[in-house]
Amino acid sequence: MITPGSKYFFGLTGLSLIAAILYLVLVNPTDLGAVALFGLATSGALIGVMASFTRDGDVYTDEEAVAANAVAGPPSFWPIVFALGAALVLTGLATVSVVFILGIAVLIGGGVEWAIQNWADGASSDREFNEFARARAISAIEYPGLAAVGLGVIAFFFSRVVLAVSKEAGPIIFMVVAGAIFVIGVLIASKPFMKGAVTVVLAVLAVIALAGAGTFAALSGERHELAVAAEEDYYDASHRECGEEESEHYDHLANSSVSLRSAVTATIFVKDGKVYAEAIGMTKKVDTITIPRSNATSVMFRNLDEEKHRLVVNLGSAKVAETGVSEKVGTCTQLTGKNQEQVMTLKIPKPATEAEPYSFTVPGATGEIKLVVP
Amino acid sequence: MSHPDSPHSSEKAMDIVNNVKSSSHRIRNSIATIFGIGALAGCATNAPQDTWQPKGDNAQIINNLQWIVFPMAGVVGVLVFALAAYTFWKFNDRGQPIPSQSHGKPVVEIILTIIPALILTVVGVFTFRGIFELAETKDTEMIINVTGQQWWWEYDYPAQDDQGITQPIISSGQLVIPVGTKVLLRETSRDVIHSYWIPALNGKKDAVPGRINLLRLQADKPGLFAGQCTEFCGLSHANMRMEAIALSKEDFAKWVSNQQKAYTAPADGTLAKEGEGVFLNQCIRCHQVNGLKKVDGTPAIAAPDENVYSGAAPNLSHLMSRNTFAGAKFDLLNKKCRSDVWDASSETIGAKYLSGVSEPCLNATALRAWLRNAPAMKPMYADPAKLEISGGKYRGMPNLGLNETDIDKLVAYLLTLK
Numbered sequence: 108m109i110t111p112g113s114k115y116f117f118g119l120t121g122l123s124l125i126a127a128i129l130y131l132v133l134v135n136p137t138d139l140g141a142v143a144l145f146g147l148a149t150s151g152a153l154i155g156v157m158a159s160f161t162r163d164g165d166v167y168t169d170e171e172a173v174a175a176n177a178v179a180g181p182p183s184f185w186p187i188v189f190a191l192g193a194a195l196v197l198t199g200l201a202t203v204s205v206v207f208i209l210g211i212a213v214l215i216g217g218g219v220e221w222a223i224q225n226w227a228d229g230a231s232s233d234r235e236f237n238e239f240a241r242a243r244a245i246s247a248i249e250y251p252g253l254a255a256v257g258l259g260v261i262a263f264f265f266s267r268v269v270l271a272v273s274k275e276a277g278p279i280i281f282m283v284v285a286g287a288i289f290v291i292g293v294l295i296a297s298k299p300f301m302k303g304a305v306t307v308v309l310a311v312l313a314v315i316a317l318a319g320a321g322t323f324a325a326l327s328g329e330r331h332e333l334a335v336a337a338e339e340d341y342y343d344a345s346h347r348e349c350g351e352e353e354s355e356h357y358d359h360l361a362n363s364s365v366s367l368r369s370a371v372t373a374t375i376f377v378k379d380g381k382v383y384a385e386a387i388g389m390t391k392k393v394d395t396i397t398i399p400r401s402n403a404t405s406v407m408f409r410n411l412d413e414e415k416h417r418l419v420v421n422l423g424s425a426k427v428a429e430t431g432v433s434e435k436v437g438t439c440t441q442l443t444g445k446n447q448e449q450v451m452t453l454k455i456p457k458p459a460t461e462a463e464p465y466s467f468t469v470p471g472a473t474g475e476i477k478l479v480v481p
Numbered sequence: 482m483s484h485p486d487s488p489h490s491s492e493k494a495m496d497i498v499n500n501v502k503s504s505s506h507r508i509r510n511s512i513a514t515i516f517g518i519g520a521l522a523g524c525a526t527n528a529p530q531d532t533w534q535p536k537g538d539n540a541q542i543i544n545n546l547q548w549i550v551f552p553m554a555g556v557v558g559v560l561v562f563a564l565a566a567y568t569f570w571k572f573n574d575r576g577q578p579i580p581s582q583s584h585g586k587p588v589v590e591i592i593l594t595i596i597p598a599l600i601l602t603v604v605g606v607f608t609f610r611g612i613f614e615l616a617e618t619k620d621t622e623m624i625i626n627v628t629g630q631q632w633w634w635e636y637d638y639p640a641q642d643d644q645g646i647t648q649p650i651i652s653s654g655q656l657v658i659p660v661g662t663k664v665l666l667r668e669t670s671r672d673v674i675h676s677y678w679i680p681a682l683n684g685k686k687d688a689v690p691g692r693i694n695l696l697r698l699q700a701d702k703p704g705l706f707a708g709q710c711t712e713f714c715g716l717s718h719a720n721m722r723m724e725a726i727a728l729s730k731e732d733f734a735k736w737v738s739n740q741q742k743a744y745t746a747p748a749d750g751t752l753a754k755e756g757e758g759v760f761l762n763q764c765i766r767c768h769q770v771n772g773l774k775k776v777d778g779t780p781a782i783a784a785p786d787e788n789v790y791s792g793a794a795p796n797l798s799h800l801m802s803r804n805t806f807a808g809a810k811f812d813l814l815n816k817k818c819r820s821d822v823w824d825a826s827s828e829t830i831g832a833k834y835l836s837g838v839s840e841p842c843l844n845a846t847a848l849r850a851w852l853r854n855a856p857a858m859k860p861m862y863a864d865p866a867k868l869e870i871s872g873g874k875y876r877g878m879p880n881l882g883l884n885e886t887d888i889d890k891l892v893a894y895l896l897t898l899k
Contacts, residue, residue: 263770369694372667386667387637387693388624397649399628401785401792402671403691456786458769481637481651481796 112163116155123148136293180228180237186218216252220245257408260314264321270333271324367450371407372398375418375467375476378411382467395477396467403454406467408440415442418451420478423463455480493838521765530709535697536706536727537684537699538663539615546611550604557600605667606806615684618695621665625656627696629668629675629688629710630791631876632717632859633808638740644733652772654809656725659733660703666696671791672876673694673715679708680727688714700727702827705834716860717877722809732831739835739899740799744772745895756894767878770898790862791875800840800898808877810859811847818842837899852888854880 109117127144134140158164192214201206227241265284295306328334338425373386373396386393398404408418422436440449458480460464465478528534535541580813620726623644628635636657638650644659656679668677677696678685681704688695700706716847728736736845747753760770769783786792792842800806804814804822814818818841822833858865861877868874883891 312679386624387622388618388667388695390619390621393639395640397626397637399626399635399637399669399671399793402628404669405691452599454792456792457782457784460780460782479639479649481647 110159110163112378113155113159116151116158120148120151120155123151151374181234182398183221183224183228185217185224188213189221192217219248254331261317261443264317267321267325270329271327273330285287349459367405367452368407368448369403371450372396374407375469376409376411377416377469377472380412380472382469382472382476384467384476393476395479397479397481398453399481400458401454401456402450405450405452407448407450408443408469410443410445412472412473413445414473415444417442419468419470420451420453421466421468422478423459423465512528527843529681531711534681536681536704537568537683537696537701539699540681542611542614543684546607549607553600553604563625586791605636608764615697616695617698617818618662618665621697622663623659624665624667627656627666627668627677627688628671628793629677629714630671630793631673631715632710632721632861633795634675634677634710634721634723635793635795643735647715647742648741650737651796651798651802652740654722654724654805654807656698656723657733657736658698658700658725658727659730660727661730662699664698668694669695671793674712675721676712677708677713677723678711679706679723680698681706682725686710689769698725703727703729703732703830704827705823705830708823715876717808717810720808720810720859722805724805724809726830727832728831728834731814732835739802742799744770744798745897746774750891752893754892754894756892759890760894763883763887764797764879766889768844769794769796769798771796771798788874790871794878797895797898800895802835802899804834804838806848807851807855807859811851812844813838814842815844815849819844822832838896840896843892845898848892849888851878852881853885854879854892 127141127148130138130141130144144199192210192212192363195206195210195213197210198428200209223241223245227237227244268280271338272280289307295301295309329337359465373383373384373385373393375384375396383392384394384396386396398406406418408416410416417440419439420437423439424433426438428431438451438452438453443449455465459478465480467476467478525531532540532547533544535544544779563817573707577836623641624639626637626639628637633653634656636652638644638646638652640646640649654664662843664684666677668686669692670690671687672690673688675688676685677688682698682700683696686694688694704727706725706727708723708725710718710723712718714721722749728792747757760768761773762777765783767775767783767785770781773781775781783794783825785794788794795806801813804812804819806813814822818838822830825833855861857876857880859877860881862868862871863875863877863879
């Protein structure tokens with residue numbers, strides 16, 4: 108039997124075949140496009156046969172379907188959600204991409220819900236059973252989806268709070284909130300016969316409190332040093348000049364993230380005014396660090412002296428395109444206090460010349476580490 | 482909804498029975514095929530990537546572990562399959578009444594919990610011990626930086642006076658190590674994730690962009706060991722091979738000495754000298770030959786970062802001291818000379834490997850074909866019309882459009898890079 112669903116796929120198959128033949132003849136006989144179109148035709152035919160074989164996934168005969176649809180389904184608000192998604196998509200196209208992405212999410216969510224609702228409404232003439240069928244089909248998507256949205260909301264509002272308060276207060280708030288959730292969770296678990304409404308009320312109150320605190324924090328703005336750092340563009344690598352620091356408010360650990368720290372090829376130290384280095388896997392101190400060319404490689408700088416130091420890498424010189432004048436090439440870390448670290452990530456495309464070897468130096472300290480790019 | 486009492490139900494039932502019979506035939510044939518292939522594969526004598534033939538300490542640790550885990554897993558597997566088969570046969574639905582149901586037996590459940598826990602504990606103890614042994618790097622004697630990119634491996638040896646390496650060495654395709662030495666590979670990648678695996682010497686380790694992963698190798702005897710990238714890395718993943726050559730310490734010292742030799746330009750008026758000119762016109766855009774100078778006497782520095790997506794191309798200094806090219810996919814040695822090296826005993830392999838590639842031994846057919854049209858030899862993203870996605874940069878070597886005369890010259894020149 109050719110079912111309505113299979114007609115669509117058989118139509119797709121026919122059109123794809125025609126398109127594939129036209130593509131072969133008119134465009135390019137060896138191109139991948141024809142293969143893709145033949146693939147589409149094959150897939151369409153396969154799905155069409157499956158749809159026909161399974162009567163479009165409808166377990167009822169035509170007569171039974173008529174009986175099942177004798178009772179109209181309840182009014183559904185999913186078409187409105189779907190329309191809202193479409194509106195957001197169009198608004199997002201004209202404004203900002205976040206709205207567009209949100210619209211796509213709403214469109215997909217509303218569409219899926221609408222389709223499942225529509226399918227369930229025709230499952231039988233029993234509304235209760237239809238609701239059961241809908242829940243059974245959609246719960247596996249709805250609950251994880253809602254959980255993801257919930258987690259996103261929590262993460263967003265909580266992050267606003269942590270960015271607004273001081274660095275010291277952030278972890279304390281985190282611990283207090285986590286502790287409170289744990290204690291309340293234990294209390295709820297120890298009272299298995301507690302009314303569900305109480306749990307719901309507690310959850311709603313918690314969400315309102317979090318949303319309120321997050322909104323207030325977002326309106327108050329980020330804490331002072333983050334605001335200053337953002338204003339001065341301190342997170343941009345080009346800001347790391349080798350001259351005087353422009354601000355005291357930079358994040359001293361900006362380049363010391365766990366991922367970077369765990370993947371440095373070598374560590375350069377300053378101790379008692381002398382520079383030395385250790386490389387991963389080498390038991391002795393090294394005076395040469397070798398890094399592959401054209402590959403981002405990180406080197407850690409650790410200051411063990413009382414006074415502040417910075418690591419400087421000297422990468423020879425190069426002609427400036429505009430002026431034709433040869434200028435020194437290199438970069439450096441920020442000034443680093445005692446027992447502090449900075450990571451320098453280098454990507455060097457060419458080896459050094461004999462006349463201008465590469466090296467690491469620390470102004471104010473003796474010694475240098477040779478840098479070899481083979 | 483199906484209706485069992487319909488007039489066609491008996492025909493349908495027969496169809497189902499026939500289908501089941503046909504399915505059982507197919508299943509039986511499939512199982513026989515799978516076991517047949519497994520049995521035949523187990524008979525292979527030339528299996529250079531056999532994980533059951535360790536040739537070094539680290540591979541031996543893995544081998545010891547698999548000799549513990551595999552028999553235990555095998556016994557458990559056979560028991561489970563046998564019990565399941567017995568249950569299917571014994572309690573097959575023949576229309577008998579459903580037996581009385583009970584809610585578990587605590588004694589059986591406790592036993593069936595304790596036994597797997599004990600098995601996992603034993604496996605866990607040996608596994609963790611193996612993991613910690615394999616992760617040991619404190620007693621490393623030598624370091625080699627290994628960088629993966631589509632679709633070849635680069636090896637650079639930092640200066641290490643203890644090993645006689647007084648200046649950095651850079652090579653590709655073949656990793657050369659001294660026997661009985663704890664060698665630490667510091668792996669990373671320039672483009673996508675690759676995985677380094679030479680089964681005879683150790684397990685796999687991913688080479689990840691932006692990270693440095695450590696892998697220890699040690700070979701007991703001189704020999705040649707094959708490997709293969711084991712993380713899907715794009716079009717020519719299957720062609721991203723590697724070979725490790727373990728040399729005696731004396732032979733390794735000779736190899737190091739040769740790698741550190743200064744560049745010698747071909748004599749004027751020779752075909753090789755003309756080949757050097759072709760190299761400077763074409764190949765230097767990506768391939769470095771250390772010490773090579775331009776006509777004006779300044780160093781010829783390759784700029785693969787401007788032409789290749791990964792930012793690197795194999796350094797061809799001392800190319801003819803290697804036995805392979807193009808990511809160890811092709812042999813630089815012809816079939817006879819290659820067999821000579823691969824089949825050599827551990828006593829003689831060093832001398833044979835160190836003799837490099839001479840003109841009579843050169844696999845000129847493959848090398849010339851590669852120079853003529855590299856993408857035809859190894860699938861690569863090298864069609865200039867399709868490089869928009871990689872910012873106009875190649876992934877692999879493009880077709881340089883060299884004519885036969887230029888290829889003659891280049892081959893003559895490359896033969897001088899020993």
